[in-house]
Amino acid sequence: MARFVVVLPLVALTEGDDFAAARWPLHVTLVEPFPTSLGAEEVAAVLGSVDGIGREARALHARGGEPAMFGRRHDVPVTLVVDGGELAALRGRTIAALQHAGVELHPRPDYRPHVTRKDHGRVRPGDRIVLGTVALVDLRPPEGAHHRRVVAAWPLGT
Template sequence: MHRFAVVLPLDPMHVGERYAVRNWPLHITVSPVFSTEATTAMLAGPLTAVASAHSAIDVVVGPPELFGPRHDTPAARIDSSAVRGLHDALSTALAPLGVAFDSPRYAGDGFRPHITTTTHGAAQEGARIRLAQLALVDMEPGPGPGRPQVVAVAGLHKPIQ
């Protein structure tokens, strides 16, 4: 089994970048950590298809809240139907690949978009942010400096009709 997550980074991520969890760049987790037998290549197709069907998303950072199972993780709430729609679209697209969320309570109806505070800082309430990329992150890559590792990226760029 492989473990992955899909995020909307505030600043672009690049394939091959690795981060210790506490050092992740600011992002919104749009598909929480999941396990699957699917390979990176098998996941990249649906990721790209979903990204190409969605435009960049503009959000306004909400007030700070405490997240996590113990409500001790500082984060900023994001109220966005577009981010929720992206979460739903990814869940649907990845389902045929046998995706099983590690914490299903944070997916589907339990999905609450937010930006977790990390060593890179915190999202400031009221800030306007444009989210334009999805990043597929391998949560358990092979040996190397830092973990997890970005293994695929796709730009949000719904064609103009």
């Protein structure tokens, strides 16, 4: 069974990009990781039909909010992301489209958009953020468990 995640990277990602699991580019997760029997092309087709991704899509503008600690042990440093509600609306439309296509999702009811602090970068409170790409990332690519591959990406207009 395939396993994917939908993200809004802070840098442009394109189809075919890959990276080590430990070196994720900074991003906001739009839809949490999910297993599916659908193939990458089928999931990409669903995402490409979502208003705000595939058709006349616009970049999302946000800013860094307060720092927080996430994870089971509250030991993962993040910066919350603050916007005008566009992230939640896009998330809702994307989840609805995937569920309509038969993907079983378990979205977090307490979803709080954030960017995880990494050794290679972070978002600080007050930083302006432009989310100009939606990317579908394969969490189980042929390269193995320590790799991630972008299987589809949609640049968002300004």
